[in-house]
Amino acid sequence: MLIFGKVLRAGVRAGLWFQSKGAATGAQAASAAKASHGGISFELTDQQKEFKEVARKFAQEEIIPVALEYDRSGEYPFPLIRRAWELGLMNSHIPEDYGGLGLSSFDACLITEELAYGCTGVQTAIEANSLGQMPVIIAGNEAQKKKYLGRMTEEPLMCAYCVTEPGAGSDVAGVRTRAVKKGDEYIINGQKMWITNGGKANWYFLLARTDPDPKCPASRAFTGFVIEADTPGVQPGKKEMNMGQRCSDTRGVTFEDVRIPKENVLLGEGAGFKIAMGAFDKTRPPVAAGATGLAQRALDEATKYALERKTFGRLIADHQAISFMLAEMAVKVELARLAYQRAAWEVDDGRRNTYYASIAKAYAGDIANQVATDAVQIFGGNGFNSEYPVEKLMRDAKIYQIYEGTAQIQRLIISREHLAKYKR
Numbered sequence: 405m406l407i408f409g410k411v412l413r414a415g416v417r418a419g420l421w422f423q424s425k426g427a428a429t430g431a432q433a434a435s436a437a438k439a440s441h442g443g444i445s446f447e448l449t450d451q452q453k454e455f456k457e458v459a460r461k462f463a464q465e466e467i468i469p470v471a472l473e474y475d476r477s478g479e480y481p482f483p484l485i486r487r488a489w490e491l492g493l494m495n496s497h498i499p500e501d502y503g504g505l506g507l508s509s510f511d512a513c514l515i516t517e518e519l520a521y522g523c524t525g526v527q528t529a530i531e532a533n534s535l536g537q538m539p540v541i542i543a544g545n546e547a548q549k550k551k552y553l554g555r556m557t558e559e560p561l562m563c564a565y566c567v568t569e570p571g572a573g574s575d576v577a578g579v580r581t582r583a584v585k586k587g588d589e590y591i592i593n594g595q596k597m598w599i600t601n602g603g604k605a606n607w608y609f610l611l612a613r614t615d616p617d618p619k620c621p622a623s624r625a626f627t628g629f630v631i632e633a634d635t636p637g638v639q640p641g642k643k644e645m646n647m648g649q650r651c652s653d654t655r656g657v658t659f660e661d662v663r664i665p666k667e668n669v670l671l672g673e674g675a676g677f678k679i680a681m682g683a684f685d686k687t688r689p690p691v692a693a694g695a696t697g698l699a700q701r702a703l704d705e706a707t708k709y710a711l712e713r714k715t716f717g718r719l720i721a722d723h724q725a726i727s728f729m730l731a732e733m734a735v736k737v738e739l740a741r742l743a744y745q746r747a748a749w750e751v752d753d754g755r756r757n758t759y760y761a762s763i764a765k766a767y768a769g770d771i772a773n774q775v776a777t778d779a780v781q782i783f784g785g786n787g788f789n790s791e792y793p794v795e796k797l798m799r800d801a802k803i804y805q806i807y808e809g810t811a812q813i814q815r816l817i818i819s820r821e822h823l824a825k826y827k828r
Contacts, residue, residue, distance in 0.1 A: 452514055455507075459493055459515045463522030471523035474651035475796055478643065480604060481526050481651045482560075489560035493519065494530050497686075498537065502549050503557030509686065509751040513693035513744055520697030524800045525649035527694050529562070532600040532652075534690060535808070536563035538683035539609045539628055543671040552607055552630055564605035566596040566631075566657055567680055573598075574813045576611070576680065577622040581659065583612035583629065590614075590629065590669070592637075592662040600807075602655035603640040605633050610659070611676050626676035630668045637662035648799035686751060688761040688808060692744035692768035695804040699740060699772045702779035702797045703733045709783055720782070729778050736771035743767050759821040766814035769804035776801040 448456070467484060474481050488494050496512045498504025507515075512534075520527040533556065540552050555561060572578035581594025592612055596602075607630055614627040631638065641656035670679055707730055710721035720726045743764040750757035779794040780787035787794045805811040 448514075452511055455511055456514050456518055458491060459518035460521070462488065462491060462493065463518050467519070467522030467526055471526065472793075472796065474523070474525065476650075478645055478650045480653050481523075481529060482604075484526050485529060485562075486560045488519070488526075488530055494560070495533060495537070495556050497534060497541065498553050498557060499541070499549075502553040504553065509689055509748040510745060513690050513748045516690045516693040517697040517700070517741070517744075520694035521701045523651070524694055524698050525651040527697070528600060528649050528652040528803075529604075531687075531690055531694060532565070533563055535565040535683060535687045536601070536605065536607075536609050538686050539565075539670055539679045540630060542682055542686070543628065543675065543679045544630075547667070548630060548670070555606070561606040562601045562604045564599050564601040564608050564657075565683070566599050566602075566608045566610040568598050569595060570597045570656075574810055576677065577625075579611055579613055579626065581610070581612040582616070583614050583627055583664070585614070585666075585673075588666050590627075590664045590666065592629070592631075592659045592664060595656060595658045597656045598644075598807075599655055599657050601653050602657045603643060604653045607632050608638075608657070609670075609680075611680050614673050614676075622677045624674040624677075626680070627673045628670040628676035628679045629664050630670065631659075631662065631664055635662055635664070647802060648796070649803055684808060685756070685758050685761050688765040689744050689747040689751065689757075691804070691808050692740065692747065692761075692764035695765075695768035695772035695801070696737065696740045696744055698797055698801055698804070699733075699737045699768070699775040702772075702776045702794060702801075703730070703737050705793050705797070706730065706733065706779040706782040709786075726782060729782060733775045733778055736775055740764075740768040740771050758817060762809070762814040762817040762821070765809060766811055766818065769811055769814075772801040772804050773798075 466487060470481075470484070485494070492505060493515055496505045496507040496515060497509070498506070500506040516527060516531060519530060537553060537556065540548055544552070552563075556563065567576060567579065569579055569581065571580065581592065581596065583590040583592045590612075592610070594612060596610070599608075610629045610631050611626050612629060613625055615625040617625075633640075637660045639658040639660065641658065644654045646652075646654060670676070707721070710726050710730065711719060713720045715723070721730070743760070747757050747760040747764040750760050776794065776798040780798050783792055783794050786792045789795060809817070
């Protein structure tokens, strides 16, 4: 077992790396399990159990004790991020060739759920790296991967995914940021909004329109770029104070006559929309895992409270009204967990997982809000008070129905994918 406490960073990260080598054989192990048991096994491997234990202990011993203070101050939790990086809990999806652990999507989701249990603001700051890096992972050339992914494993750096704009959220095709090619460079002008890690990123993935023709389809109109954060003309705005997940850094970022070498184009001009959307298939399962972690925390807090609080001479857990609420909450948490694990499994099996990723994201985001709201109700008046943990959970939950594709957009995708199966 990996040991918390005073251990060398290299030793801990090396330990996780050796575990990841074992986890890399998960496909063969799964095949063997199917052959011997005649179906899917829900038993985690020893390596996966250890991933969860390391992340769980970090969340309980280091995140939870300070989460409330970070929520109140809005301060960026860099000490926790550095610690997560030291323990190998960040950038786990970066391939081994570029210094990462190269974990499967399933394994990364197990870690994410545990981190989110501690605080989804901290988890979102960490998980934003996944979204920012994913376009480079799926579409970068060898030089781009070595340059931009490699540095993330050498020190605790952050990156960001710059797509959303003041007038283009769910409607990604409405992006107005322009990139005009001049010789061997592109000159970029535009404004991005609601960018997680916007003021802390070392580099950005940016989606910009390169074809000025408004009739050009989105599939050919946009190009993906990697931009160094210290490039002249890049101007992060003020930190936004949001309803929840307040320690996560969210800002607008303005690009004014930013000159980018053509070497920073991902895949090729006109491929940006496909890259940006393809990244979501890989990152929505972890988002759903984060929502599940929050819901599990809300369920645990509500259950413990129900086993302590008495009304009418009885524990409130003994009242059917409360016990049935807890039962419904438990059902939702378990189903959300199965949904994100199926979506992650599809990725690891090399399948297109758009359908399952959207189901997981939509359902987990919804139930995180429902379970957190029910937890507040079980706490009664205490739940409405910021001294109790469920008030923060309720505020933190809302964003799961908004970022990385709203609950409504997920249903649009699910319906499209569902109907397409019947129209073939």
